[in-house]
Amino acid sequence: MTIQVDLTPILPLTFLVVWACVLLLVDLFIPDDRKGITAALSALGLALTLGWTLTQIGREPLAAFNGMVVLDGFAVFVNALLLVSGLLGIALSFGYIKRMKIERGEYYTLMLFSIAGMMLMAQASDLIVVFLALELLSIPLYVLAAFDRPRTESEEAGLKYFLLGAFATGFVVYGTALVYGATGTTSLGAIVEFLGSNGNPSLLLTIGAALILVGLGFKIAAVPFHMWTPDVYQGAPTAVTAFMSSGAKIAGFAALLRVFATAFPSLAVDMTGVLWAISALTMILGNLVAISQSNIKRMLAYSSIAHAGYILMAFVPYGNPEVASVSVAAGLFYLVAYAITNFGTWGVVIALERAEGRGLEIRDYAGLGRKYPALAAAMTIFMLSLIGLPPTIGLVGKLYLFRAVIAGGFTGLAIIGVLTSLISAYYYLRVVVTMYMQEGDPQRSRESFLDLTTAFTAVVTVLVSIVPQYLFAWASSAVLRLF
Amino acid sequence: MNFFLQPLTLLTFFPLLGVLVLLFIPSDNKNALRWVTLITTLVTFGLSLWVLGMFDASNPDLQQVAQYDWIQVAGWNIQYYLGVDGLSILLILLTAFLTPISILSTWTSIEERVKDFMIFFLLLEVGMTGVFLAQDLFLFYIFWEFTLVPMYFLIGIWGGPRRVYAAIKFFLYTMAGSILMLLAILWLGIYGGTFSVPDLIAQGNIPAGVQTWLFLAFTAAFAIKVPMWPLHSWLPDAHVEAPTAGSVILAGVLLKMGTYGFLRFNIPLFPQAALQAAPWIALFATIGIIYGAAVSYAQGDVKKLVAYSSVSHLGFVMLGMFALNSQGVAGAILQMVNHGLSTGALFLLVGMIYEQTHTREIKVYGGLWKITPVFGAIFLIVSLSSMGLPGLNGFVGEFTILLGAFGSQAIGNAWYAAISALGVIMAAVYILYMFQKMFLGPQGEIVDEVKTHGHGIRDLNWREIATVAPLLLFIFWIGLYPRPFFALMAPSVDKLVAALQTAALAMP
Numbered sequence: 001m002t003i004q005v006d007l008t009p010i011l012p013l014t015f016l017v018v019w020a021c022v023l024l025l026v027d028l029f030i031p032d033d034r035k036g037i038t039a040a041l042s043a044l045g046l047a048l049t050l051g052w053t054l055t056q057i058g059r060e061p062l063a064a065f066n067g068m069v070v071l072d073g074f075a076v077f078v079n080a081l082l083l084v085s086g087l088l089g090i091a092l093s094f095g096y097i098k099r100m101k102i103e104r105g106e107y108y109t110l111m112l113f114s115i116a117g118m119m120l121m122a123q124a125s126d127l128i129v130v131f132l133a134l135e136l137l138s139i140p141l142y143v144l145a146a147f148d149r150p151r152t153e154s155e156e157a158g159l160k161y162f163l164l165g166a167f168a169t170g171f172v173v174y175g176t177a178l179v180y181g182a183t184g185t186t187s188l189g190a191i192v193e194f195l196g197s198n199g200n201p202s203l204l205l206t207i208g209a210a211l212i213l214v215g216l217g218f219k220i221a222a223v224p225f226h227m228w229t230p231d232v233y234q235g236a237p238t239a240v241t242a243f244m245s246s247g248a249k250i251a252g253f254a255a256l257l258r259v260f261a262t263a264f265p266s267l268a269v270d271m272t273g274v275l276w277a278i279s280a281l282t283m284i285l286g287n288l289v290a291i292s293q294s295n296i297k298r299m300l301a302y303s304s305i306a307h308a309g310y311i312l313m314a315f316v317p318y319g320n321p322e323v324a325s326v327s328v329a330a331g332l333f334y335l336v337a338y339a340i341t342n343f344g345t346w347g348v349v350i351a352l353e354r355a356e357g358r359g360l361e362i363r364d365y366a367g368l369g370r371k372y373p374a375l376a377a378a379m380t381i382f383m384l385s386l387i388g389l390p391p392t393i394g395l396v397g398k399l400y401l402f403r404a405v406i407a408g409g410f411t412g413l414a415i416i417g418v419l420t421s422l423i424s425a426y427y428y429l430r431v432v433v434t435m436y437m438q439e440g441d442p443q444r445s446r447e448s449f450l451d452l453t454t455a456f457t458a459v460v461t462v463l464v465s466i467v468p469q470y471l472f473a474w475a476s477s478a479v480l481r482l483f
Numbered sequence: 484m485n486f487f488l489q490p491l492t493l494l495t496f497f498p499l500l501g502v503l504v505l506l507f508i509p510s511d512n513k514n515a516l517r518w519v520t521l522i523t524t525l526v527t528f529g530l531s532l533w534v535l536g537m538f539d540a541s542n543p544d545l546q547q548v549a550q551y552d553w554i555q556v557a558g559w560n561i562q563y564y565l566g567v568d569g570l571s572i573l574l575i576l577l578t579a580f581l582t583p584i585s586i587l588s589t590w591t592s593i594e595e596r597v598k599d600f601m602i603f604f605l606l607l608e609v610g611m612t613g614v615f616l617a618q619d620l621f622l623f624y625i626f627w628e629f630t631l632v633p634m635y636f637l638i639g640i641w642g643g644p645r646r647v648y649a650a651i652k653f654f655l656y657t658m659a660g661s662i663l664m665l666l667a668i669l670w671l672g673i674y675g676g677t678f679s680v681p682d683l684i685a686q687g688n689i690p691a692g693v694q695t696w697l698f699l700a701f702t703a704a705f706a707i708k709v710p711m712w713p714l715h716s717w718l719p720d721a722h723v724e725a726p727t728a729g730s731v732i733l734a735g736v737l738l739k740m741g742t743y744g745f746l747r748f749n750i751p752l753f754p755q756a757a758l759q760a761a762p763w764i765a766l767f768a769t770i771g772i773i774y775g776a777a778v779s780y781a782q783g784d785v786k787k788l789v790a791y792s793s794v795s796h797l798g799f800v801m802l803g804m805f806a807l808n809s810q811g812v813a814g815a816i817l818q819m820v821n822h823g824l825s826t827g828a829l830f831l832l833v834g835m836i837y838e839q840t841h842t843r844e845i846k847v848y849g850g851l852w853k854i855t856p857v858f859g860a861i862f863l864i865v866s867l868s869s870m871g872l873p874g875l876n877g878f879v880g881e882f883t884i885l886l887g888a889f890g891s892q893a894i895g896n897a898w899y900a901a902i903s904a905l906g907v908i909m910a911a912v913y914i915l916y917m918f919q920k921m922f923l924g925p926q927g928e929i930v931d932e933v934k935t936h937g938h939g940i941r942d943l944n945w946r947e948i949a950t951v952a953p954l955l956l957f958i959f960w961i962g963l964y965p966r967p968f969f970a971l972m973a974p975s976v977d978k979l980v981a982a983l984q985t986a987a988l989a990m991p
Contacts (some may be wrong), residue, residue: 017982326558368595369640389632389658399621403669411666420663425658429635429651436645437639475558 157235268319317408366440569975708741727834809889
């Protein structure tokens with residue numbers, strides 16, 4: 001009985017890590033021209049973990065290691081999303097790294113390790129585990145960002161990401177230390193208990209929580225901790241960028257949601273204003289700066305910053321128990337919407353990227369509508385989804401978020417949200433204008449997994465907007481067990 | 484399966500079937516693409532007549548309702564809810580009527596990327612029909628925003644030289660208004676616990692202070708779409724750059740989505756705010772009438788002239804609607820239809836001549852009537868209808884509106900109506916000026932210029948006559964015998980006005 005309770009929550013993680021370790025060895029025996037086998041085995045590992053995770057929907061929450069790791073509805077939801085992201089990431093990478101001549105077996109194992117870290121992040125209910133997970137997810141990503149060595153941009157991306165990432169992790173550790181100083185514990189549950197019995201939170205605790213927010217804010221690329229994003233997204237191999245921009249963001253938000261909603265609701269008085277400002281700034285700056293970008297990767301980097309701002313809106317009413325569960329569900333749903341759309345968009349970018357970074361300017365997309373109508377139609381759907389227009393999942397996600405924010409009484413933030421969406425329409429539409437209304441002769445690569453991913457994400461983007469109720473229901477039930 | 488056999492559902496989504504067929508036709512088989520689209524839109528028109536046949540004009544409430552739960556989880560209460568009543572039946576017919584006419588007008592003028600064009604056009608029809616039928620705010624918003632996308636492509640791909648600028652301007656202007664409406668919709672959904680418009684109206688307990696804000700948010704969306712002065716500046720660009728069929732639909736139907744929005748949402752949902760806002764709306768409408776007419780006169784480009792005349796004509800619609808009495812509202816609805824017919828026909832005719840001469844400069848034309856008598860005669864009738872000559876449709880609408888506005892308690896000042904009446908005279912000035920310059924007097928330089936390229940300007944052919952003839956039929960019908968049209972809407976209009984009177988009594 002006790003053994004079972006202790007190990008079930010970390011079973012998927014353990015499985016994935018062991019699978020990755022074994023794969024590292026197996027990869028040595030796979031010849032260089034058949035690295036597809038490694039990709040297939042990695043995907044199999046993810047798929048098996050995903051299958052197991054899906055069987056956990058609706059189960060009672062489990063805790064292990066004295067409550068340091070939990071597996072509740074929230075974690076199951078996020079883990080499933082992370083594993084799907086991993087599968088999509090592998091599908092996007094498979095042809096790409098071969099074409100860019102950076103195909104090495106470690107690529108896939110690094111992805112597996114990173115996903116394991118992300119999953120641990122979603123399950124962490126102790127600040128020490130948050131830190132551990134943060135490192136486990138980040139270090140493989142640093143390596144992946146620099147995977148295209150000796151191309152200087154890629155090396156620069158890796159180094160920049162590593163230095164700033166390490167700095168940000170330092171904030172999380174220091175914040176954790178301060179929280180420990182204030183409450184005598186790092187366990188989220190114990191923090192809640194301490195605050196319940198000791199009344200008003202101390203200044204030390206507030207500063208600690210703020211530092212954790214800074215560290216995780218870096219991971220999700222929230223303003224003003226976003227400086228690294230454009231360079232890293234542009235320099236890293238595009239398939240890595242696709243994976244990083246979804247996966248790392250999901251994990252960062254998962255940790256933020258859990259830490260703040262479980263442990264720090266009593267800090268809401270101080271934190272709501274800060275979160276409000278960060279969210280507003282992130283939406284405004286991300287969208288404004290994206291306008292002036294001519295490189296699609298940089299534009300999408302700023303777009304990714306802007307979307308972090310939208311998701312952060314879900315945090316603002318977190319201290320209000322009546323809407324907290326709605327807003328967390330809205331945040332989760334938006335993460336799905338963003339991840340799906342994001343992978344699709346990067347899929348199109350990857351299809352059009354050619355050697356030595358050519359094909360990455362927005363003007364290179366001219367004529368796409370005429371030459372490759374299906375690809376252009378998919379890109380149009382993704383752009384509409386990022387703007388938040390029907391019939392796409394992006395619209396539904398935004399509506400859910402805005403509703404939560406309005407219900408929480410933050411209409412001003414919602415107004416900023418819609419106005420920045422309007423700004424974003426300008427630069428997303430520019431891509432559509434270029435594809436359909438300018439003449440050009442773009443070149444694309446045809447890779448079956450890539451095409452499949454793009455088609456799949458495009459269909460899901462539209463389909464979920466028509467029948468969103470199932471995902472709504474899952475997201476809102478996933479949240480209830482958080483508290 | 485029952486779901487798709489509902490008349491209104493079928494009417495809304497039938498064009499999608501055409502899209503599906505189009506996808507399987509090779510893009511170089513242009514005639515097949517055109518025929519499939521035309522037949523699809525004709526069948527859709529047939530479906531709208533079927534809906535009309537089942538429509539009970541004596542019933543003021545929603546009819547032929549299709550109502551299903553759509554999203555009923557996580558605190559959302561969203562329904563798939565379509566219905567038609569006297570306020571929308573004419574607009575439904577107008578939409579289904581103008582679409583095949585527009586398709587017919589593209590027969591020779593759209594040669595590039597025909598397949599894409601037809602697909603976007605059919606998608607646009609789905610969106611427009613949905614806007615007029617949706618009775619759930621959420622569903623309405625989705626249709627409303629959806630119309631933006633195909634229209635954006637129609638202008639941006641097949642438009643004139645500044646098409647990209649015009650398309651983006653159109654898109655951003657419209658979206659700017661509608662996102663504010665979105666917030667108001669979400670607020671209403673949270674407050675009322677439902678997005679269903681009839682339910683929200685029945686609850687009717689929105690505090691007066693909040694009503695004003697919500698009214699303004701909805702107004703932002705609709706006033707831009709109408710467009711009301713001073714938010715009209717996207718309209719001339721969009722109209723001038725859009726291909727002919729796009730202009731017809733833009734003027735004929737898309738602008739009506741704005742006026743219809745006021746009628747369906749602003750007035751019944753926020754009656755007290757509407758009563759308070761009436762004098763202001765009347766002021767802006769009057770300015771729009773005079774301004775639009777004055778600016779029309781100054782235009783050298785005939786399409787721009789017609790575009791600005793729309794600003795003026797829709798000013799009348801707004802004036803009549805916010806008279807908030809039966810006459811004003813009924814006149815406004817009829818004038819929406821009239822404007823769709825007259826301005827739609829004007830854009831068609833301008834497109835027909837443009838196809839031959841490739842210029843819209845008024846000053847290069849002249850003496851066209853001698854060369855093209857049929858075209859000249861039709862153009863004259865449509866022009867007279869647009870300026871409101873008695874016996875033609877425009878007169879009936881404008882006269883009813885002015886009657887309503889003169890006697891309106893909500894506006895409370897007969898001066899608005901008096902000044903607006905000047906707009907009718909000004910319309911005669913700019914329209915007759917245009918007609919005289921283009922069709923009378925000495926032969927314009929363009930006539931010879933076209934001759935140097937071949938056989939000179941020809942008169943309308945049978946296809947072109949067939950395109951405008953149905954419009955002429957209704958121009959005369961409404962002008963001479965408008966009673967059946969008023970009869971269709973009267974009970975719903977009376978119900979709306981009665982609800983307003985109740986609200987007025989409840990006001991402090």
